[in-house]
Amino acid sequence: MSILVAEHLKKYYGEGETLVKALDDVSLQVERGEFLSIIGTSGSGKSTLLHMLGGLDNPTAGKVIIDDKDISNLKGDELCIFRRRKIGFIFQSFNLVPSISVYENIILPLQLDGKKVDKEFVENVIETLGLGNKLDRIPSKLSGGQQQRVAIARALASKPAIILADEPTGNLDSKTSQDVLGLLKTTGKKFDQTIVMITHNDEIAQMADRTIRIEDGHIV
Amino acid sequence: MLDDAQNGTFFESSYDETKLSRLESRWKEFLETSVLSNRNLEAERHRLEQFISDISHQTKTPMTNIRMYTELLNEEVNKLSEKENEEATVDRIKKYAQEIGRQNERLEFLIDSLTKLSRLESGTLEVVAASSPVNELVKKAVSAVKPKADKKKISFMTADAEGDISITASFDMKWTLEALINVLDNAVKYSPEGGRVEVQLSETEMYAAVHVIDEGPGISEEDATRVFGRFFRGSDVQQADGVGIGLYLAREILSKEDGYIKVISNEKRKGGEFILYLRK
Numbered sequence: 157m158s159i160l161v162a163e164h165l166k167k168y169y170g171e172g173e174t175l176v177k178a179l180d181d182v183s184l185q186v187e188r189g190e191f192l193s194i195i196g197t198s199g200s201g202k203s204t205l206l207h208m209l210g211g212l213d214n215p216t217a218g219k220v221i222i223d224d225k226d227i228s229n230l231k232g233d234e235l236c237i238f239r240r241r242k243i244g245f246i247f248q249s250f251n252l253v254p255s256i257s258v259y260e261n262i263i264l265p266l267q268l269d270g271k272k273v274d275k276e277f278v279e280n281v282i283e284t285l286g287l288g289n290k291l292d293r294i295p296s297k298l299s300g301g302q303q304q305r306v307a308i309a310r311a312l313a314s315k316p317a318i319i320l321a322d323e324p325t326g327n328l329d330s331k332t333s334q335d336v337l338g339l340l341k342t343t344g345k346k347f348d349q350t351i352v353m354i355t356h357n358d359e360i361a362q363m364a365d366r367t368i369r370i371e372d373g374h375i376v
Numbered sequence: 377m378l379d380d381a382q383n384g385t386f387f388e389s390s391y392d393e394t395k396l397s398r399l400e401s402r403w404k405e406f407l408e409t410s411v412l413s414n415r416n417l418e419a420e421r422h423r424l425e426q427f428i429s430d431i432s433h434q435t436k437t438p439m440t441n442i443r444m445y446t447e448l449l450n451e452e453v454n455k456l457s458e459k460e461n462e463e464a465t466v467d468r469i470k471k472y473a474q475e476i477g478r479q480n481e482r483l484e485f486l487i488d489s490l491t492k493l494s495r496l497e498s499g500t501l502e503v504v505a506a507s508s509p510v511n512e513l514v515k516k517a518v519s520a521v522k523p524k525a526d527k528k529k530i531s532f533m534t535a536d537a538e539g540d541i542s543i544t545a546s547f548d549m550k551w552t553l554e555a556l557i558n559v560l561d562n563a564v565k566y567s568p569e570g571g572r573v574e575v576q577l578s579e580t581e582m583y584a585a586v587h588v589i590d591e592g593p594g595i596s597e598e599d600a601t602r603v604f605g606r607f608f609r610g611s612d613v614q615q616a617d618g619v620g621i622g623l624y625l626a627r628e629i630l631s632k633e634d635g636y637i638k639v640i641s642n643e644k645r646k647g648g649e650f651i652l653y654l655r656k
Contacts (some may be wrong), residue, residue, distance in 0.1 A: 157415060188412075241401065262644055270398065274606075284634065286581075286582055289629055299581075301581065302581075309530070329579045331581075332580070332581070334580055334585075334653070335580045335581055335582040335583060336638055338582065338583055339582065339651050340633050341653075342631065342636060344633070345631055346634070358597060358641075359640070359641075361601075362600050362638060362639075362641070363600075363636075364601070364640065366601070367601055
């Protein structure tokens, strides 16, 4: 059963002569628990696609259905709340809150939602990501790879319907990238978490169960 | 809120998260979990069906071959009693007998792997990760494949990529040995006669890595994502011996101990390279 469905997604910018078709009729399905990678060069439309899938931007036409809910027409606060509950994001630039501890960062989305922290689950996530002895530190005291591991923990902690990762190793050296990708893969399987990852790198894409290639706004 | 919406008096700005909406969302979560467990059962049943059909398909080829060679063998033996061309007949008999032996081995390996796999998947045998030295794992695995390698005059080169420090990781010695032997076995199988197989160690903050590098044809980019699938055979190696379960088993074992396995495709390097990542 598909946890995420995109139907005939289009995103056009400008009009007439300056019309740019960033996404042109893209359809895809992601099954529960699957690790999908979307690969493409810069300007291929892969980031635009991720923004549509994550409700960060509205498509010109088409539908995005996450966990049986069509999010393409949600707006403002409604969309914001849906995102917080259903989607975990991992960005290239980690995006941790600098002034609070690692642990506080991990449970922040849960607290914003007024949800009770599932302590056993969160501890298991922390242990699996090897962050047990770093919980009291603030993010700037951690290496890039460690910060990205915190971001993975934060995304997992709220048990979202889907995790979207945008070039998660873009700012990391190759050894650290291997750690982050390995952990993303193993935690995905361990916690039955659906993951969609955007990358421009074939070797990184290979970590996924399935790969989709996008070029000029089309799936090829 | 719903009433507001029906009356057309609902404004987006007044959409707030009341306790009711939170209750709704919790309730939906609960319902989903029960639907999910049903779905899991269904998926499990489907997996089992697939597994059984895979097995019957995979056992058929060696069985058919054995039957065919047995028939040929019988024909030749009959000829022998006619005392015609005795020498050529004996040669053929030898060849057929060898072929039967080979198919038998293949079948044995398949059934052995399947038994292990089913025990692993059903949880009859558990993978218990414990802190162990990676050097020891490599040493044991290499000595297990040595006889096969010697037959093809293939030499092993084992070296720590980063000096002689002994790396430890958290893994199940017995099962991981099984996984590494499968990978080494492939390296030997696809290496040319007289080739060399390198085993190197490296480590990152989270993983100890065992690299197995051979001088064989390697794995194409296209096959790289599929090579760990059950009963997958590379398009270039359809004719070679093998049943396509070794790497699948290796992947299953590693994932049970929070590790993973990957392949470097042959666009990136000459020959094949598999890397086993063991969680530290």
